[in-house]
Amino acid sequence: MFLTRKAEFSASHVCANPALSAEENFAIYGANANPHGHGHNYVVEVTLEGEPDPVTGMVFDLRELKEIINAEVIDPMDHRFLNREVPPFDTVIPTTENIAREIWKRLAARVSSQNARLKNVRLYETADLYVDCGEISETPCN
Numbered sequence: 001m002f003l004t005r006k007a008e009f010s011a012s013h014v015c016a017n018p019a020l021s022a023e024e025n026f027a028i029y030g031a032n033a034n035p036h037g038h039g040h041n042y043v044v045e046v047t048l049e050g051e052p053d054p055v056t057g058m059v060f061d062l063r064e065l066k067e068i069i070n071a072e073v074i075d076p077m078d079h080r081f082l083n084r085e086v087p088p089f090d091t092v093i094p095t096t097e098n099i100a101r102e103i104w105k106r107l108a109a110r111v112s113s114q115n116a117r118l119k120n121v122r123l124y125e126t127a128d129l130y131v132d133c134g135e136i137s138e139t140p141c142n
């Protein structure tokens with residue numbers, strides 16, 4: 001079975017490669033390269049795959065899953081300027097792709113249990129744009 005929990009956080013970022021000129025960054029990232037940053041209301045969907053535990057009937061303890069997502073993703077990223085406040089985005093460009101990968105890294109070990117493992121991280125940057133990172137996309141995500 002797949003078990004998915006959704007959570008939201010608001011954060012600002014700049015998408016620019018410091019190795020490139022301002023003109024080159026604007027050509028690649030458009031207004032997203034504005035050095036003063038801009039914000040998004042991110043929505044993350046964390047999907048676990050597993051079998052329900054024969055005793056509890058749950059793939060993973062739902063309260064614990066919420067606490068892990070809060071501790072690893074929401075608390076450190078919500079209302080933050082990702083490039084300046086949330087490593088590794090001081091050196092890694094915080095595109096939707098890279099944020100999804102970072103969320104995967106933060107969660108993978110913590111949500112693996114006898115019955116469950118992380119299957120996918122879906123990160124919406126806007127209502128009409130999202131990235132899948134994990135086995136649904138068949139892309140290694142670590």
Ligand SMILES: [Zn+2]
Nearest residue numbers: 013032038040
């Ligand atoms: Zn953006």
